[in-house]
Structures are given as C-alpha cells and as structure tokens.
Amino acid sequence: MDEVQGREGTEWRTGERLTLRVLTIYRDSFGSLDSLFQPGDLPPPGNASLNAYIEQLTVSHLARLSGRAIGQLAAHDSQMLGRPGMRRYDWRIILYSLSGARTLREAISRCAECFEAIDWRCGRMTLSTRADMAELALDSMRPPGQTVSGCLIDLFGVTHIHTLLSWLIGRPIAIRHVALDHEEVVFRALDLPEFMFNVRLADGWTGFAFDAAMLDYPVVRSADELATRPPGNLLFGMGPMDDGPAADIAEQVRRIALRSLCDRQRMPAFEEITATMGGSGPTLRRRLAREGTSYRQIRESCRREVALDLLSRTVLSIEAIAVRLDYCDSDAFRQAFREWTGMSPSGYRRAMRLAA
Missing domain, CATH: 1.10.10.60 (Homeodomain-like)
Structure with missing residues (x-):
C-alpha cells in the first residue's frame, strides 16, 4: 500500500482511533510504551504525543502495532489472573493443525482440538449450528468480572480468528454479527469507532455468527503459505488477503x-x-x-x-x-x-x- 494512500480514507481513520485506544490502555497497564517496540522495527513515539505519532503510520502499521500490543496485554491479563499464557511456539502449533484441513468446518474442528491440546491457553473454541446459521464461540475462560482491557482483548481475538479462517478459504466470511459477553457500559468505555459489522453485547457468549453453508467451503491455502500469511484484521478494514498478493x-x-x-x-x-x-x-x-x-x-x-x-x-x-x-x-x-x-x-x- 502506498504511504499516502495508507493514511487516507475510512480504514485509516477507523484504525487511527482504534490504535489510539489500544496504546492508551497498553500505557496505562505497563506504565509506558517502551516494551512494545523492537530494534529495527517501527520507531517509538519519543516525545511526540500519541495522536501525532499515530498520524504518521499507515493502516498496516496501525494493525501490526495494535496486534502486538493486544498480544502483550493478553499475556499480562493471563498472568494477573494466575493462568498460563500463550507460549512462543503455541501459535505455530495451531497453524500446523490447520495445514491438512480440507474444509472450513474441518479447520475449525482442528483448531478447537488444538486449543484444548495447549491447555486452553488461548481459550476454548466451540462451533454450533442453528438452521442456516453457524456460531463460532471463543471463550477466553476469564473469571467473572469485566474490564475494558478484557473486552478489547476479546474483540481482537474474535476478529483475528475470523481473518485467519477467511484467509484459509480465500474469501471473507460474511459476519452476521459479532457477540461480546460484556456489558454495554464496558464496551462503550472503549470509545471505539463504528464497525462494519453488528455487535451484540451481554448475549451470553463471545464469537461471531455466519452462514452455515460456508462451513463446507474448501481450504485453498497450503501448509507452506500458513507460516507466511499476510497480516490482516477486520477491525482495520483489512481483508484476509490484504497487504499481500491477492489470490485472483x-x-x-x-x-x-x-x-x-x-x-x-x-x-x-x-x-x-x-x-x-x-x-x-x-x-x-x-x-x-x-x-x-x-x-x-x-x-x-x-x-x-x-x-x-x-x-x-x-x-x-x-x-x-x-x-x-x-x-x-x-x-x-x-x-x-x-x-x-x-x-x-x-x-x-x-x-x-x-x-x-
């Protein structure tokens, strides 16, 4: 994406607001943003305000930085709750479990089994169908008591899994609605921009609903492609094949x-x-x-x-x-x-x- 194009349009404005909220919560949790930046990566904001710093970044930079921050917030969240967090190689195990799946249904089944195999470190995944609708539930297994950071972590988790599964089948999975098991007052405290999907709150589960017919769509990605898949996140208007060569x-x-x-x-x-x-x-x-x-x-x-x-x-x-x-x-x-x-x-x- 061209640098100028990457800082224009609805996707960038949405990503700007979202990243500002993520980095603010990250700074409040860790005291600073220092541990978020790595040598040779994006430069830290230094003395610049968060607003001024974020305005210099493209959509893909915003998505990458926010994703990294959410990963560290999730690990911190698990540590504070006395639960084991994700290990460095756990995500590789999850990706490997998807490499032989033939359909979206089988990919979800394998992913759910892998979540269990790594001791629920990234939560529990459950697929259910009702008539023509499929519901993929992602339970963080967080104890009762809601926090703004927990709500944000769950939102990113849902959209990350959605983007990965969409990439596997080579097309976006049309979302009927996203469910977040958080009260409206907690979600509104995030002060997030309007998304292109409907969000249902305090519905008793977290995840997303989509057409059940898509469960039989074939997986079109190979094992070699899994390790080098392009980054993407629905929250930033980035589809499953953005920031990389789109499969025509x-x-x-x-x-x-x-x-x-x-x-x-x-x-x-x-x-x-x-x-x-x-x-x-x-x-x-x-x-x-x-x-x-x-x-x-x-x-x-x-x-x-x-x-x-x-x-x-x-x-x-x-x-x-x-x-x-x-x-x-x-x-x-x-x-x-x-x-x-x-x-x-x-x-x-x-x-x-x-x-x-």
Whole structure:
C-alpha cells in the first residue's frame, strides 16, 4: 500500500482511533510504551504525543502495532489472573493443525482440538449450528468480572480468528454479527469507532455468527503459505488477503482443482467448481475470461503440473499416472503430454534421470 494512500480514507481513520485506544490502555497497564517496540522495527513515539505519532503510520502499521500490543496485554491479563499464557511456539502449533484441513468446518474442528491440546491457553473454541446459521464461540475462560482491557482483548481475538479462517478459504466470511459477553457500559468505555459489522453485547457468549453453508467451503491455502500469511484484521478494514498478493479467481479455481486432483484423483467438473465458489457458471466464466484464461486451460495446467512431478519424483507407471490424472486411458494422457512438452512421458522421465 502506498504511504499516502495508507493514511487516507475510512480504514485509516477507523484504525487511527482504534490504535489510539489500544496504546492508551497498553500505557496505562505497563506504565509506558517502551516494551512494545523492537530494534529495527517501527520507531517509538519519543516525545511526540500519541495522536501525532499515530498520524504518521499507515493502516498496516496501525494493525501490526495494535496486534502486538493486544498480544502483550493478553499475556499480562493471563498472568494477573494466575493462568498460563500463550507460549512462543503455541501459535505455530495451531497453524500446523490447520495445514491438512480440507474444509472450513474441518479447520475449525482442528483448531478447537488444538486449543484444548495447549491447555486452553488461548481459550476454548466451540462451533454450533442453528438452521442456516453457524456460531463460532471463543471463550477466553476469564473469571467473572469485566474490564475494558478484557473486552478489547476479546474483540481482537474474535476478529483475528475470523481473518485467519477467511484467509484459509480465500474469501471473507460474511459476519452476521459479532457477540461480546460484556456489558454495554464496558464496551462503550472503549470509545471505539463504528464497525462494519453488528455487535451484540451481554448475549451470553463471545464469537461471531455466519452462514452455515460456508462451513463446507474448501481450504485453498497450503501448509507452506500458513507460516507466511499476510497480516490482516477486520477491525482495520483489512481483508484476509490484504497487504499481500491477492489470490485472483483463476488462482482460487486452480487451487480447488489441484487439491481435488491430488486428494481424490479426479478433476472436478466446472459445475462443482461453481458450486464450491458460489455464484453462477456464466459469471465465473466471464471472470476467468477477464483474467485471460478458462477452466479448460486451468484444468490442463493442473494436470501438467502433477504429471511433471510424478514423472520426475516417482516410479509410477504411465498407466498409473494416467489414472491419477483422471484420464480415460494412458493413450489420452500420452497425447496430452506431447502437446504440453513435445515429448512422450517416458522420454521426459529418462531426460530427468539423466539430468539428475
């Protein structure tokens, strides 16, 4: 994001107010902001007022600084309550638990199990469905008694999990409402800006509600991408793919098709892709065309990618590879491979072995 663009618009104004509240609460809790800054990172405010300092930061800087402050506030909160806080490697364990999930439902289930495995250090996660609505509850397991900082920590926790899950499926999860189990007087004391989602207070749970149909959406991110996912937070108007290369429609289709080909050894029909991504077939075709491609081209690209990998890395027979690639027979695979490379599959394999 351009530095000037990063300090303009609704997202920046919202982030400015939010960060001001976070840093004020942080300073009140720790006495200063010194421990929030690291060498080589953002410069500390020094003698400047918080308002003047924040005005120099972009939206992504505001989100990063606020997220770090909330993490330290949460650790301090746990310590004061005599509860074990998050360890440095706990979040890596949580991310690793998501790496093999196939759907959003499975990702949530794995994440909930991982929360339990690390002794509820970041709370308890529970998924429930009612009719067409899903509710993801995030219980901080904080004892009775509400504080402004506790309310702020819970709000950031909900939006952080929402952003992570949205990133996993490559699209924003539309929120019906966010629930915060805090009284209105506590929430209003935060003096936060208006958000783009409805907040329900003192409803008996903390979390967010969304359409249950999204639970069956496929995970389109790989394990390698989890560790380097771009930062983002709904509170700052930053979607699950902001501050990083956004996955275009063609890339989303490619990932869905490639996962099906690798996991189920079959190429999904165009209608299946359409149903998975939502919307209509004609709309998806038009959007792919605008990106200069088609499902047929993506399908053949996926087959080519897997074929080259299997021929160079395994000793599977040509017939077995044809089955893995969902061809009707090995002759169809051989013909397609010649069109891709100008070589036969066997010739390509020999060339790879000689080059090794």
